[in-house]
Amino acid sequence: PRAAEDAARAELERVAAERGLPISLLPLAVVGTDGNLLAPPAILESAQRYGGDQVLIGRGDPNAPDTDLQWTLYTRSASEGWNGPLAAGIDHTVDLLSPQQGGSLAQAEATTRVRIEGVAGLADYAAVQRLLESVPGVRRANIAAADANSAAFDVTVRGGAAGLVEALAGSTRLTRVSADGAPPAYRYQPRG
Structure with missing residues (x-):
């Protein structure tokens, strides 16, 4: 067996x-x-x-x-x-x-910036990058800027910012903190 x-x-x-x-x-x-x-x-x-x-x-x-x-x-x-x-x-x-590819511009691949709060060190940066890269429709996620407790990532994803927001809607590790901001903002929840 x-x-x-x-x-x-x-x-x-x-x-x-x-x-x-x-x-x-x-x-x-x-x-x-x-x-x-x-x-x-x-x-x-x-x-x-x-x-x-x-x-x-x-x-x-x-x-x-x-x-x-x-x-x-x-x-x-x-x-x-x-x-x-x-x-x-x-x-x-x-x-x-994976969202179905169609002729719609909404499903075109685009790069969008996303801000992630609660990122306190290198291990968190790496974990958040892996989380973003594991989202269906995401081709790549690269860190663009960082400060003491947050980071901004440039994410190439089908559907751009709207596609990323939709794909992250059910995430328990990245929770939305602003519904109206640009760029989208999330809080990182490390494994407990």
Whole structure:
């Protein structure tokens, strides 16, 4: 079983890297003491302790490893399920989390500046940069300016500032502090 788990982990990480989806594979408890699947808020709360804002669960029959898995993606706004092989879990998740490209200018890639408060040192700068780069639709995030307790990042993202605000709406680690300011401003919440 350990070799099969290692192979599955390697396959998930490979597909995620190919699709540009940052993932953390964690053994989260998703079943309660009664044997039933936990409610979505409880699953998300468990993931948030590790810095996750979404949870993808793949369930299958351990006695039939070549059959499709039952996948469920949990986000703050919804959950969606589908069946498919191992790689389909990541592929479908990327498709769901990435806004659909269309002819709309709203989905054009643009660079926007975002101010992040609560950034107190190099470790925080690096953590915030990784968080921003993990947001669906973000191609890059570079620090543009810093002071004692905040930093400004230039973020290249589909949909520009509006796209970034929409993508960060469910984040528990970056919470909006100004709804009307330009640039958008957030407070960084380190893992507790």
